[in-house]
Amino acid sequence: MVYRTLKFNLLNRSFKCRKLTIMATVQAGKAEKASKTKLQFALKTPKGTKDWADKDMIIREKIFSNLSSVFKRHGATTLDTPVFELRDILAGKYGEDSKLIYNLEDQGGELCSLRYDLTVPFARFVAMNNIQSIKRYHIAKVYRRDQPAMTKGRMREFYQCDIDIAGNYESMIPDAECFSIIVEGFTSLGIKDYKIKLNHRKILDGIFQIAGVKDEDVRKISSAVDKLDKAPWEAVKKEMVVEKGQTEATADRIGEYVKLNGSIQEVHAILSQDSNITSNERAKEGLDELATFIKYVEALEIDSYISFDLSLARGLDYYTGIIFEVVTEASAPPQDAEELKKKSKSTEDASEYVGVGSIAAGGRYDNLVNMFAEATGKKSSQIPCVGFSFGIERIFSLIKQRVEKAAAIRPTATKVYVMAFGGGKDWTGYLPERMKVAKQLWNAGIETEYVYKSKANPRKQFDAADKCGCPLAVILGKEEYLENKLRVKKLGPEFADDDGDLIDAEDLIPVVKQKLAEIYEDGADEVTKLFQGL
């Protein structure tokens, strides 16, 4: 590309205004004044949000990359949607939780809200583009104006890590693959002690019918049942009878069923022998689907992870088939949660008295895409979907709780520190020379730093390398460099007495690569080792 180069003979030009007011700090001074007249405010992130930095980021990025690999392994493509959606898109999807949606201010133009999950934007995308089948994953932040419990990974801004399979396929094949992805995902993170709680909306709806719940009450009774992981049966029963107008008898009949849980084969067998269930068309459909599902999860050898739990209901409106949640010991609230809540001094954060909650959750939703297509007046075929979300912050909080070893993780990847040693009156510090050497290493893709000083003594340079855990130094000796020689030295206490090797400058890159290969012999990075050792 050609740039116009206009040269002016400035020396020969006469300026009408020669009077110069000397002000040393026009810009700096103005900024200072502005800030002093401003009201003071708290320097913090908004409630329920936080900054992620340093080693936490290294761990979190590793979680993302491991899960992405698992998703790609199953042939998924990735999608990115805007952080806000038109408000109409989110309306009527989240039941009682809709009040937790963040709205954008009306500044003229469209009314928008921050996304509440990644499922609704996905269904919007599928409907909008008339997609017939897709397997997609999406790792992104979602927003809920909920009571935060920061140390338990329950936040107002948090990551979800979703995979969904959309398309008209034979029953339960994609559902079983989702369960395989759950198991592979947690395996890749070194998490072993978990159960996948499973239920089926059709069976649950059948039970409500059998118990005498009216159609129009089904969803609100379902959301009462959903509280059973946090509240005792008595409290849930009271909600059904007192708040939600069911008879005692109805509540008790629901109670008998929802207490049922165990291995998927056992509970399936029990329900299959219950004539109330088998004679309810909807429940029977669910049972038949689960019979197929059992065959597939047995083939995939993941049935032992599953606990069929009739108390699982899931709050969201849009599920139509299997629903599931992955729980671990830390998921439940502490035994004395009620007491802890009363004692808690913080009204801002519930960490003291809540559990981590589920660490992954999802289900089948066969009508959501269709709802969008219909709402726009298009006639469209149904696109059934199944999928789930890994709860990244909660998983992170589990990993963080377990590892003390995290201290071994380096926040930077720096492999080589370029130093210069010299002295005497004529010693320049070799800064441009260090830059030249660093540039060679950068161009070879090697992570390299040097001290940002013209002259730095050896101690300062070793300290800087030490601080970032850098394993190798390339040293420019005052005389040696003039003879086109560089010194390559391993760092760390075990090499304190080792002066390193004096090499020809032109051999720099192969020598450094060789030394680094020796240092990182086993190939695995620190975080991978950390996950493997969990």
Place this chain on the structure above:
Amino acid sequence: MVYRTLKFNLLNRSFKCRKLTIMATVQAGKAEKASKTKLQFALKTPKGTKDWADKDMIIREKIFSNLSSVFKRHGATTLDTPVFELRDILAGKYGEDSKLIYNLEDQGGELCSLRYDLTVPFARFVAMNNIQSIKRYHIAKVYRRDQPAMTKGRMREFYQCDIDIAGNYESMIPDAECFSIIVEGFTSLGIKDYKIKLNHRKILDGIFQIAGVKDEDVRKISSAVDKLDKAPWEAVKKEMVVEKGQTEATADRIGEYVKLNGSIQEVHAILSQDSNITSNERAKEGLDELATFIKYVEALEIDSYISFDLSLARGLDYYTGIIFEVVTEASAPPQDAEELKKKSKSTEDASEYVGVGSIAAGGRYDNLVNMFAEATGKKSSQIPCVGFSFGIERIFSLIKQRVEKAAAIRPTATKVYVMAFGGGKDWTGYLPERMKVAKQLWNAGIETEYVYKSKANPRKQFDAADKCGCPLAVILGKEEYLENKLRVKKLGPEFADDDGDLIDAEDLIPVVKQKLAEIYEDGADEVTKLFQGL
């Protein structure tokens, strides 16, 4: 973990309510009804935003990973801040552009806004945590309620990819490293035809003083000058005189300087011989800093990329030292922009008459961290910063414009398709068997898919593999599988007549790995090759 397994003898229980209303579609039916009573709405993403999917995501993720590698190569750590900040944090940072900030609705609690860039949240983080030095990168979305030009990569929601170096260091060392990172970054993306336009706020302020601009007018005259890349000098002069109250003489004097550009050494030499400049204390400071800067960029061998351009002003309030923008041929608007604008039918999108704009930009801002520290009443030492942002969407639009080859990119990573061939009355289709084989491959980390059907004919299975560009098939033959044999076959027209190898089932993983190594002999993935070939 132990789960309570409660078994109920359901058969022996008596239910009071035996009457069952059979309703096949409680859930499905309700969802349908709800959507039908709802008003119809447009199925779209909000103005200025878009979904990213398929091959575009593959290219964009590769851009992210290449730039992250460059950042890490320079010892940077990564940071993630919330997508919204307290409104006070953003106030007074963006000059005339503050009107483009998205606010969140006041739903009780704190007043928040979506971030406008990544620099202000970074400075807030540094001040809040009293950090003395940090080199951090941050890849995340920012939000501006601006006129979009979607095909030019100018959007309301867009990614920035920032690196900043904060800390009290010797003058211009971090600044020069930023320029090295720019060059390495674009090299990693195969982008060669660009110039880094450079200016210095102190020199620009000095020129304004020399020309007779009052202190309080400096920023608004600066933002007029900043329009010179889009508007002719006459229009900018008119803005200065008519709208911004400067004399003709002042405007003309500014005009003589801001037309000046060329190599950094040339323009520096010209200014150094201009006694008006050298006798202005502020401009002289800037010149001296640039003399040091020239020494370093020469050592780094990147001076040839730089065009010292006195018309570069940058709109943001917070810059205090060098400022720079990376431009390429596509950055400028079309020659007949004004005419095209008049002709344009779209009021929603400016793509027809604007350019891509700068593809990276940044500068030094030595007072921003301090402003935050002071605003909270803390006394703090100054933390000088320098940094810049790669404009991802604009870079993406450049790459996208140039490559027709993108067709060669596969949206999925699938390496192996597991198939079953058989027939006859007793043929089951081997679905659970295919699942078992896929599971082995998944556990070995190999990307694998199979058709979601109990029985599928060979044609359908080959078509599915072909559709995702999968290079290898593992085939379960009806008889062969019973003898513990699997067939491994390369796919693609060149192997049409090749029946593949019949192997022992237990050798599956090593054989597949060997075949994949043969197929991906040269190691580089499609996108890397694409970037290299640009």
